[in-house]
Amino acid sequence: MREIEELARKHGRQVQRIDAHALKQALGDVTHQGVVAEISPLPPWSEDDLIDALQAAKNPLLLALDGVQDPHNLGACLRTADACGALAVVVPRDRAAQLTATVRKVAVGAAETTPVVTVTNLVRTLKLLKEAGLWVVGADAEGDKPAHEADLKGGTVLVLGAEGAGLRHLTKQTCDWMVRLPQLGTVESLNVSVAAGMLLYEAVRQRMVTAKG
Numbered sequence: 087m088r089e090i091e092e093l094a095r096k097h098g099r100q101v102q103r104i105d106a107h108a109l110k111q112a113l114g115d116v117t118h119q120g121v122v123a124e125i126s127p128l129p130p131w132s133e134d135d136l137i138d139a140l141q142a143a144k145n146p147l148l149l150a151l152d153g154v155q156d157p158h159n160l161g162a163c164l165r166t167a168d169a170c171g172a173l174a175v176v177v178p179r180d181r182a183a184q185l186t187a188t189v190r191k192v193a194v195g196a197a198e199t200t201p202v203v204t205v206t207n208l209v210r211t212l213k214l215l216k217e218a219g220l221w222v223v224g225a226d227a228e229g230d231k232p233a234h235e236a237d238l239k240g241g242t243v244l245v246l247g248a249e250g251a252g253l254r255h256l257t258k259q260t261c262d263w264m265v266r267l268p269q270l271g272t273v274e275s276l277n278v279s280v281a282a283g284m285l286l287y288e289a290v291r292q293r294m295v296t297a298k299g
Contacts, residue, residue, distance in 0.1 A: 128197065128200075133214070137214060148172060153254070154177070161191065175200060225266070226252060230264050
C-alpha cells in the first residue's frame with residue numbers, strides 16, 4: 087500500500103486514508119484488497135472511431151464477439167486482447183454482454199486500455215472492416231483449416247460466437263474464411279474466452295516470427 091500511495095502522489099493524485107468499516111460502507115459487499123481508485127473510464131468507440139483508428143494502425147488485430155452474453159467471458163476476452171495488442175474489441179449492442187462492473191473487474195484494467203466498440207449491426211461492421219482492407223476470420227469447430235495454417239499476420243478481425251450457439255449463419259457467411267482449433271479430447275467445444283485467447287496468441291506468434299525473419 088505504501089508503494090501505491092507513493093505512486094499516486096508522484097502523479098499528483100489525491101490519497102485519502104479511511105478505516106476498514108468506512109471502506110466497506112462506501113463499497114458495499116464486494117471483495118477488495120483494501121485499496122480503491124476512482125478512475126475516468128475509457129470513452130467507448132463508435133464505428134466511425136474504429137474506422138478512423140485503422141488509418142494509423144499497421145496490421146491491426148481486432149477481436150469481434152458475436153453475441154457473447156457472459157460478462158466474465160467478455161472481461162476475460164478484453165484482458166487477453168490487451169495482452170495481445172488488439173486495437174479494439176467489437177460487440178453487438180443487442181443480446182450481448184456490455185461493459186459492466188463485473189466485466190471491468192474480470193478485465194483487471196484492460197477495460198481502461200482496450201476500446202470496446204458497440205455496434206448496431208455486427209455483420210455490417212465486419213463488411214466495413216473488409217472494405218478497409220482487413221481479413222475477417224471466423225472461428226468454428228468445423229472450420230475449413232487449422233488456425234495455425236491461416237495467415238493472421240496482416241490486418242485481421244478474429245470473430246468468435248456466443249456460448250453454445252457459436253457464430254450466427256449470416257456472420258459466418260461474412261467471414262473470408264473459417265478456422266478451427268485442434269481438439270484432442272472428448273469435450274465438444276472450448277470456452278469462448280479460451281478460444282479467443284488461443285487465436286489471439288496464434289496471431290501474435292505469427293507476427294513475432296515474421297518480425298524476427
